[in-house]
Amino acid sequence: MICRDEISLVCDFAEVYHVFDYRSLSAQMAATLFMGLRPDSRCKMSLSGDKYTIDTLLAAMIYDKLAWLQWAKTKDGARGINMPETVVSKLLGSDNENNARGFGSIEEFEMERQRIIGGEK
Secondary structure: HHHHHHHHHHHHHHHHHOOOOHHHHHHHHHHHHHHOOOOOOOHHHHHOOOOOHHHHHHHHHHHHHHHHHHHHHOHHHHOOOOOOOHHHHHOOOOOOOOOOOOOOOHHHHHHHHHHHHHHHO
């Protein structure tokens, strides 16, 4: 963790354990303290690649569901148009497009399968 994000380690140790110089600790003690950090600590989130805590994502999901319920009661909702964008998709950077692909025949499926297996692009 020291090589990856030393600043987060220093901040977490200072905040949680009031240790301002982690280098004064033995390697075993520093590792033990690191393992004791919560999953939403700077270090753990940095290692896992998470940008947001689970609490933030859950709050965004709740907001999205409430926004959808409100939209569903409007004229646009009855027609299925102008659906509100979700906060979760904005946070995670995912789009709402479905990446599933359908095939009209077995032959199309087999051709795509062979292309994927064969490594063709």
